[in-house]
Amino acid sequence: MNARIRPRLAFVAGCTLIAAVRAALGSGAPAANSDAATPPCEACHGAHGEGMAAAHVPRIAGQSADYLKKQLDDYAQGSRDNPIMANFAKALTEPQRSALAARFAAMSAPFIAQSAPPGAAQLARGHQLAFQGDEEERVQACNNCHGPDGVGLVHSAPYLAGQSAEYLASAIKAFQQGTRKNDAGQLMRSVVEHLNESDVEAVAGYYGNLGSAMH
């Protein structure tokens, strides 16, 4: 399913949305406290920044502005690889990237429950990795950096709680495969490289299921 959605998004992005971003942002910075998404972002990230789980598009509402700004910068500079986002980010000026990051950071969006919630065993394994890690695999707890219950740490690490499980799994795989390498000191890669596929699904499903309390 994902493979079918992605080319379409890429096509739309390439043809029309860059122009739309430019038009919407104009030359001045948008107001940071607006609750409406900028139209071209909205097409994928949703009207309130809630994301599009099925297409592995992350929820960005309420995400740390520092984190969002870094991702836009990294897309623009190439250390995070995604053709759709790279096209957008490169078209934006540095102040425009800051302003967009601030705008989404200020938004809130309702939690969207997973279409297929994880089972008890998967949740238990996800909880273990999130809170405690696994000495056998030499994996530390995700919450060490991503904050208590994965709510994020404002200047350094994005929230995971309530993020879509599909996006989380694809982000972890991107770090594992080296297609995403914008983590200073390989902090993400050196942790997730120890996770096997079922651990990836477990931890992604666990955080994806956590959102109702967090958002």
Place this chain on the structure above:
Amino acid sequence: MVQRLKEVDVVVIGVGMVGSIVAKELAAAGYKVVGLERGEPRFTVPEFQSPAIHDELRFDVRKALMQDNTREPVTFRNQGSQLALPVRRWESFLPGTGLGGSMVHWNGQTYRFQATDFQLATRTRERYGKTFLGPDVTIQDWGVTYDDLEPHYDRFEYLLGTSGKAGNIKGKIQPGGDPHESPRSREYPTPPMKEHFSGAMFRKAASSLGYHPFPQPSSNLSQPYTNPEGVKLNACVFCGFCERYACEHYAKSVPQTVILPVLLANPNFELRTGCQVQRINLDSTKKQATGVTYIDAVGREFMQPASLVITSMFAINNIRMLLLSGIGAPYDPAKGQGVVGRNYAYQTMSTVASFFDEGIIVNPFMASGASGTLINDFAGDNFDHSGLGFIGGAFIGAVNTNGRPIQYHPVPPGTPAWGKGWKQAVVKHYNHTVMFSLHGSSVAQRQNYCDLDPTYRDAWGQPVLRITFDFPPNDLKMAAHVTAKAVDIGKAMGAKQVVGSPRTGPYTVTQYQTTHNTGGTVMGENPKTSVVNRYLQSWDVPNVFVIGASNYPQNASWNPTGTLGALTYWAIDALKTKYLKHPGRLVSA
């Protein structure tokens, strides 16, 4: 009733850094090794995980990772004429307990001593004359040279993955490194840590004064690293919780992250935790150890026979184990005779605080235990001491290890000690102050020593260790001299106010300084002035090896861990290539 266990080849007392490395090497060589650890087993997961591990009250103030001094205290006094009292709260120094030992809560600062340090007595006589120091200073040569230890320093640094910049590779000075260091055979295993803003300011100011700044060697790693044992470490995240804490990120080089996975997988090794060793047992001649006696966590007493006993405890506990076992003559300061407990030394720490206005933002909370910028221009014998009346020195560095809320609040002199005025000053200065650490050497002195306390006993009924120590006049002169130089660097940085705090006497055991206790079982070439020979083998009982910072005849200007790692591999080399092939004395007395 004492239960006698099956004999093994080797017993290792204390499974910290030294014990883990020795046990790993000997188990890999085919020997049956038992490791006796008094504390608990603990690992990065689950014991070191956040947020619990960042509990400043528990770990920093209440010292949760340290030796339990309700059961096993030490007593302390400044002078032999005083009554020593038990240290009920660790403050001045912090000996750890549990699997991985004190290294679990270290800062990762990983230095080599310089060639001159190992021949300090000879060097001092030759350069400054026989009468330069008074008769009370009992410094002596180590019995090993820097060249002996260089391959072992190298091996230890590559085990840890230490991040740094070489200053001297095989005699060739390297730009960006420390030009004063003795030659190393190759570059550090990983590149240096990122430099703090305070380090960058220090670098600029020190360079302008003609000094030679370099990045602090760090065993909190700058990048992921797989060591020669095949164990992988992660990069440091600069969380600011190194010393007094354990690292949750697999980023600090400690036994759990560099060698225990290999050791614990070897069926030749058996780890027993919760085991309090009471003594090393000797045969009727008192010249041969037969094993050890220990009490387990539920109070059962065991005798573990062994062909070889290695004491690898924290320095002061190595001293005590020999005294409790009757190995070596206890030191008597009145007569200046005996060796066990002699030449106890420490470290002479001073500080300089440079206060800036709000325009300079240093973010002290973004820190690792060893990402400072330093100079060695006033360390060791790197400057001419003629006419100064002291030997030794200190490294000077902007070493910002943390900005933790309970313990870190730099304020200028004259600030109220509590209340509104204090709070306002903390807010004003927290993010705009650069602290220098001046890490000073410590000479051995006749009156400073350790022995068994005549009054106080531990929870198992054994006499506790008594420490008698005050700062030698030599070291206080050194502290004053180097602090003045450091104040000049603070001024060159453009600080509004620079406050130098040279270490002054008397030594107090109730104020944190550093956990670098050295000496007491010193190594050397003469059995009248040393406890172990140059291979760290007991002169008196050849099947006992003592390995620890307790081997240092005096302490140098740097943190002792790197040198202890080198000595550990040096002793292992002697064990494997000499002793175990032909057990007996490696050096004739």
